[in-house]
Amino acid sequence: MTPEPRPRQQAPSERNPHLVFAVQKHAASRLHYDLRLEVRGVLKSWAVPKGPSMNPKESRLAIETETHPYAYKDFEGRIPEGNYGAGDVIVWDKGWYEPIGPGAGPNDRMVRGLRRGAIRFILHGKKLKGGFSLVHFRAPDQWLLTKRDDMYAREDDPITEDDTSVISRRHLRDD
Numbered sequence: 285m286t287p288e289p290r291p292r293q294q295a296p297s298e299r300n301p302h303l304v305f306a307v308q309k310h311a312a313s314r315l316h317y318d319l320r321l322e323v324r325g326v327l328k329s330w331a332v333p334k335g336p337s338m339n340p341k342e343s344r345l346a347i348e349t350e351t352h353p354y355a356y357k358d359f360e361g362r363i364p365e366g367n368y369g370a371g372d373v374i375v376w377d378k379g380w381y382e383p384i385g386p387g388a389g390p391n392d393r394m395v396r397g398l399r400r401g402a403i404r405f406i407l408h409g410k411k412l413k414g415g416f417s418l419v420h421f422r423a424p425d426q427w428l429l430t431k432r433d434d435m436y437a438r439e440d441d442p443i444t445e446d447d448t449s450v451i452s453r454r455h456l457r458d459d
Contacts, residue, residue, distance in 0.1 A: 302380035303390050305407060306357040307336065309376040309447060311456045312369050317376060317444070319346060319429065320357060321405070323394045327352040332429055335444035336412055340433040342441070346418060348425040360452055372456045374449035379409035404432075410450045411443060 303322040310318055310331075317335040320327040330346035337344055357378065363370050384404040387393035397403035401420030407413055415432030431437055447455050 301390075302408075303383070303394070304354075304357055305379060305381045305409065306375055307377040307409075307412065308359070308373050309335075309456060310369065310371060310373050312363075312371040318349070320352060321381065321394070321403075322354065322357070323398070324391050325354055327354060327356055328394075328398070330418065330427060330429070336416075336429060336431070337441050338412070338414075338431050338436065338438045338443050339441040340431045340437045341439065343428040343430045346427040346429040348427060358451060360449060360454075374447070374454060374456055375451045376447070377409045377411040377450055379407060379412075381408065382406045384415075401427075411446065 308318040383393035403418040414434045414436030
C-alpha cells in the first residue's frame with residue numbers, strides 16, 4: 285500500500301475564502317511536477333513533465349491526472365517500489381490561488397473554467413507568483429500551462445533547478 289494520506293471528510297474552502305494549491309516535485313519513473321489546485325474540497329491535478337515556467341513565452345504540457353484528497357497537499361515521502369508513482373515526493377511549492385473569471389465564488393469560477401477548458405488564476409506561493417493559465421488543447425487530458433505576462437514573469441527561468449521542499453527544506457533523494 286502506498287503511504288499516502290487517507291481522504292478525510294472536509295470542505296476546507298467552505299471555511300477559508302482562499303483555495304489552496306501545491307506543486308509536488310515527484311521523482312517517479314520520470315521526474316515531473318504535480319500541480320494541484322483545490323476545487324470543492326479536493327485537489328484537481330496535472331502532471332507537468334518539465335515543471336512550471338515563469339517565462340510567458342514558454343507553454344508547458346500539463347497532463348490531467350486523477351483527483352486527490354485535500355490532505356495530499358502536504359504529502360512528502362517515498363512511495364515504495366511496486367506501487368503506482370513509486371519514488372520520492374516533496375512539496376516544491378504551496379500557497380493559495382485566486383481563479384479569474386465569471387462565477388459566484390472561487391469554486392464556481394474553477395468549475396466553469398474546467399468545463400470551458402480554460403482556467404486563469406493567480407498564484408500566491410513561495411516560489412510561484414502571479415498569473416497563470418491552463419488551456420485544454422488536445423486529447424481529453426492534455427492542457428498547456430502558461431505564465432501570464434505580469435510583474436513576476438521572467439525570461440531567464442531557473443526556477444525548476446531549486447529542488448528544496450517548502451515544508452521540510454529537504455531535497456529529493458539522489459539514491
